[in-house]
Amino acid sequence: MSQNTNYSSVTPTQATKLEGDDKRNYIRNLFDDIATRYDFLRTLVFLGHTSLWYRQALRDLQLQPGEKILDVGCGTGESTRCLNRFYPGIQIEGMDLSPGMLSVARSMDADSNYFEGDVCSIPRPDCTYDVVVTAFTFRNFPNREVSLAQMLRVLRPGGRLLILDHFYPEKPVLWRNIYTIWMSKIVPQIVRPFIADTTPYRYLAQSIINQLKMPDFIQLIESSGAKVTNTNTYTGGAAGRLIAVR
Secondary structure (H helix, E strand, O other): OOOOOOOOOOOHHHHOOOOHHHHHHHHHHHHHHHHHHHHHHHHHHOOOHHHHHHHHHHOOOOOOOOOEEEEEOOOOOHHHHHHHHHOOOOEEEEEEOOHHHHHHHHHHOOOOEEEEOEOOEOOOOOOOEEEEEEEOOHHHOOOHHHHHHHHHHOEEEEEEEEEEEEOOOOOOHHHHHHHHHHHHHHHHHHHHHHOOOOHHHHHHHHHHHOOOOHHHHHHHHHHOOOEEEEEEEEOOOOEEEEEEEO
């Protein structure tokens, strides 16, 4: 798909239900199209809160120099750079499906190793990493169960999996309604001056609305063989973190 493609073959709501190669291709093309504007528009859409959520979710991990970290779906590398700043001396790699996003990441961070890869088939041996992090990406994975199995596979026994993602606020109802209007109605208008096709941001809203609830997320992770040891929510439930141990 090109920058001018209107993604007319599938609606944003339908896209949230895609799996396998259909989801993989949709997500790759979508993020390639918006890569150069991604960081600016994300700051605009979430009013700067994503950087706050990174700090809240990543500052208390107590990572040690020499520990090996994989950042799955690293995008433009903000989470990778955050971890490098918070924990000097760690060995971190960033993996993403989108060549366009990786190009931006490399241009901003020449010191970290970024590579193209699919979470459903991570090109690394078993038990490679001490920690696997994935931030604001799980909704976009081609297959939930396979993705979790792969992230756990590359973790050493006792290693930690951290998932940070957007969630659909449940309570209070007023906040849920405000959030729904903001994401579904206002955000597409905010980004319109900066992007030819607002479909990526209409998909973003639908992917959050259709996101798993936290109890369902915990059940999914634990059915994959890991133990959830910590959960947190931020900004009234608009974002959340889960930490699980293999």
